[in-house]
Amino acid sequence: MKFGQDFKETLATQDFPSHWVEHAIPYGQLKKCLKKVLKELKDLxxxxxxxxxxxxxxxxxxxxxxxxxxxxxxxxxxxxxxxxxxxxxxxxxxxxxxxxxxxxxxxxxxxxxxxxxxxDSGSTSGNSSDAGQDDDVSVQDQNSEIQHxxxxxxxxxxLPLVFDHEFFEMLQNDVSNIDSLQDTERQQMSDEIKALGEDLAQITKPRRVHRTDMIPWRNIFELYLDAEVFFATHEQEHGARSSQLALKKLQWFQGEVKKRELQRIFKIPQSQVAYDRFLRINANLLKMLQFQEINQLAVHKILKKFDKRTSFGISKSFRSAIQSHQFMTGAIGRDVCAQMSQHLTNVVPQLNDYLCPICFMVAYRPVKLDCSHIFCLRCIIKIQRSRESHCPLCRSDVVMKATIMHLDDDLAKYMKKHFPTEVSDKERHNQIERGLEDYGPGYKHQECSVM
Structure with a gap:
């Protein structure tokens, strides 16, 4: 199937909104205009x-x-x-x-x-009539140069071409129109993300009474961040994903949520509504990426056809000239992901952001060194006992300078509020370690009990 037919069929069958289809690259019109360019060149x-x-x-x-x-x-x-x-x-x-x-x-x-x-030369020839006489050799040289x-x-x-101007003006206007469409869609998604973030802040707010969905939403966002649906940040794999790979990642994420039955442990009815809205935002972004890719391919195909028919070799320079257009750079996925990170995933604190880089448990009773790196108190004490003065992360000479004044009480309260289970596990782990240090390997930890 020729690309023009495939492009037209894709626009008709992929359930794109009608106003999106109206802004699609008019591949058929550009082909007709290219024929006019070729005819114009042939006539010359x-x-x-x-x-x-x-x-x-x-x-x-x-x-x-x-x-x-x-x-x-x-x-x-x-x-x-x-x-x-x-x-x-x-x-x-x-x-x-x-x-x-x-x-x-x-x-x-x-x-x-x-x-x-x-x-032009005739209008200025009279200006040289008053020049002085030169010798014969000079006159001969001038005559020889004039004759040469x-x-x-x-x-x-x-060359006065017309239809190539029409071709590139049409193509650039179409790219600008898709840019405007994406700006509108990006703003709508941004507003939806902000509204959802406000709702999630209430749903996941820690409360004294255990009627909060902070834990299931933390697990949901942990899976979502692991999936890296639209944008990868790994060293070997980084940058925006294609729509095909994004679809697979989104399906994996939804499958994991279903397999772990995270929706079933929602305590607040609004959580299910919020989850459906979250999926809808991702589906809309995926649809926009698909629309963007098929139109980028249309631009590539028509420029390739232009070069093949004319031998002008202009496609690379044209793509460079319009790189400022967000449609060509594919920035919408990156921008929307940044919005979701700011207004959604950050609403529910992730445990990975509060781990001690030495023991990899929650950095409860956090110690903030002069270099601004944070460790749990237990690990800092161990480092000081070993007389190691350098920060394990940046190697600054700050460890032995740490005192009780370096304890971050506000951060400790925040951790206890948002990670109560992890903080309890950390405290129990510290008690066991201290018992082993004080009483030796025969120590058996027992929970405190009131008789």
Whole structure:
């Protein structure tokens, strides 16, 4: 199936909103415009073979074509410009490979430029009548130079094309329209994320009474962060994901939530509503990525076709010229993920952010060293006993300077409030370690009991 048909079918069958489809790249219209470009070039005597030979950088021909994109002064639109460098001898183009139509066209353009130059030189020729007499040798040199310039002359001519301007203007406007669409969708998703974050802040708020869904939501977001649905941060695998891989990651995340029955342990009815909204935001973002990718492919295909038919080799420079457009950079996934991290996952503190980097348990009774790194009190005491003065992370000479004043009481209260189970486990672990130190390997820990 040709890409044009596949593109049209994808837009019709992927359940994209109708206003998205209206903003899609008009691949069919661009193909028709490309045909007009080719016809215009052919009418000038520039068929495919002629263009290919004149643009070839290894072809040292008296005629050379250059096709460039020139940025407009007052807008972001780039304009295509086709120029021809012509070398004439006795006012005749010496190039055997030119077709008769191409030769006539170039000589006509060169003649118009020559007449324009003659008119300009004629208007200023009277200004030199008062010049002094030179010796005979100087006059002969000047006559020889004039004769050489007359016999061989170089002209740079801009060819008056119309439909290539129409082609690139249409394509750039379409890219800008998709940019505007994505800005609108991004803002809508951002508003939805902020509203959901406010609801989650109430649902997961720690309370004295155990009617809170902080734990299941923490597990949900832990799975979501592990999935890295839309954006990967690993060293070997980083950057935005394709829509196909994002779909697999999202399906894995939903499967894990279902397998662990996290929805069943919700205590607050609003949690299920919030979870459905969270999935809907992800589904909308995935749909936008699919729409973005198919349109990026359409831009790539039409530029590749343009280069193949004209030999102008402009696709890379055009993509570079429009790299400022967010549609081409695929930034929407990264931006929305940043919004979700700020307003959703950060609402429910993750245990990984509060672990001691030595024992990998919650850093309860946290000690903040002068280098700003945080460790649990138990690990700092062990390091001081071993007379190690350097921070295990940055190697600053700060460990032996730590005192009771370095205990972060506010952070300790925060940990006890948001990680009560982990803090209890940490306290029990510390008690067992102290018992072994005080009473030896025969120590058996027993919980405190009131008789």
């Amino acid at each position: 005597g520039l068929d495919h073979d002629t263009l290919q030979s004149l643009i070839d950088p290894e072809n040292h021909s008296p005629v050379a074509l250059k096709y460039r994109l020139i940025a407009s002064e007052n807008s972001d639109i780039v304009r295509p410009t086709l120029t021809v460098d012509v070398y004439l001898e006795d006012d005749v183009i010496v190039e055997a490979s030119l077709t008769p139509a191409s030769r006539l066209f170039f000589e006509k353009i060169a003649s118009e430029v020559r007449h324009s130059h003659q008119a 310039k007359k016999n061989r002359r170089h002209e740079t001519i801009q």
